[in-house]
Amino acid sequence: MRILTESMLRAAKLAENTKQYNVASGVFVTPLAREYLRDRGIELINGAKGAGMPATPIEERGGQTYVDAATGAGYAAKPERMTHLRGNLLVPKTHPRIAFRGKLDTLQGEIILAQTEACAEGQSALLADLGEVLDLTRQLMGAEVTGRDIEPVHLLGYNACELRLVSHQIQEHFGMAHPVPHYSMGRLAARLNLLRAQARETELAAERAFAATERDDILLALNRLSSAIYILLCRLLAGQYGR
Numbered sequence: 001m002r003i004l005t006e007s008m009l010r011a012a013k014l015a016e017n018t019k020q021y022n023v024a025s026g027v028f029v030t031p032l033a034r035e036y037l038r039d040r041g042i043e044l045i046n047g048a049k050g051a052g053m054p055a056t057p058i059e060e061r062g063g064q065t066y067v068d069a070a071t072g073a074g075y076a077a078k079p080e081r082m083t084h085l086r087g088n089l090l091v092p093k094t095h096p097r098i099a100f101r102g103k104l105d106t107l108q109g110e111i112i113l114a115q116t117e118a119c120a121e122g123q124s125a126l127l128a129d130l131g132e133v134l135d136l137t138r139q140l141m142g143a144e145v146t147g148r149d150i151e152p153v154h155l156l157g158y159n160a161c162e163l164r165l166v167s168h169q170i171q172e173h174f175g176m177a178h179p180v181p182h183y184s185m186g187r188l189a190a191r192l193n194l195l196r197a198q199a200r201e202t203e204l205a206a207e208r209a210f211a212a213t214e215r216d217d218i219l220l221a222l223n224r225l226s227s228a229i230y231i232l233l234c235r236l237l238a239g240q241y242g243r
Helices: 006-012 031-039 096-120 124-146 160-168 170-174 187-209 216-237
Strands: 020-023 043-046 066-068 082-086 089-092
Touching (some): 006 031, 089 096, 096 124, 160 170, 187 216
């Protein structure tokens, strides 16, 4: 299953007179991508209607309706202590993959909270950049649940290699030293610094969830995600978002 994100639509540079946007059946359209089209009066048509977090229908199979992913034991009803790994495969709620999903879910919530603060402070450009970051976390969630690959990372106008380079060359790109977190930075900068740390925690949870080389695409995306959030912090402190 493929994904259509807001950043992909921005990169497509749709003509001003675009009235409709066709999406093939099976493409997951993120909420921010839908909002991007709606705000521009562009109708989303074809297979995208009703798209949401992909789910696998569970067929009734008696005592084997649900299967323990570790032991192969069957269940007619899902035990409360277990949850879905994928389809009808169940794992304990303490499973590392479920813990990773929880970290990613929390990160999404914190990004949305940062967006509300950016909006309240009139930081529309930062709000849009955080939208790109949120889109990537939603791609990551969908990719982990379904097993599909992540598209090559492209955030804030940078590819994966450029994100790493810029995040290491703060003086060259922002005219300042690497910032040391401090309360005097202000509430919004403090929020971005916390997001950066939470992205790192999410990356560590992914390292624990996946065997070596199992999901290098997710691990790379998470590493660059924290770099992108750090770049947002530096842009803010360097005055590149205005007031």
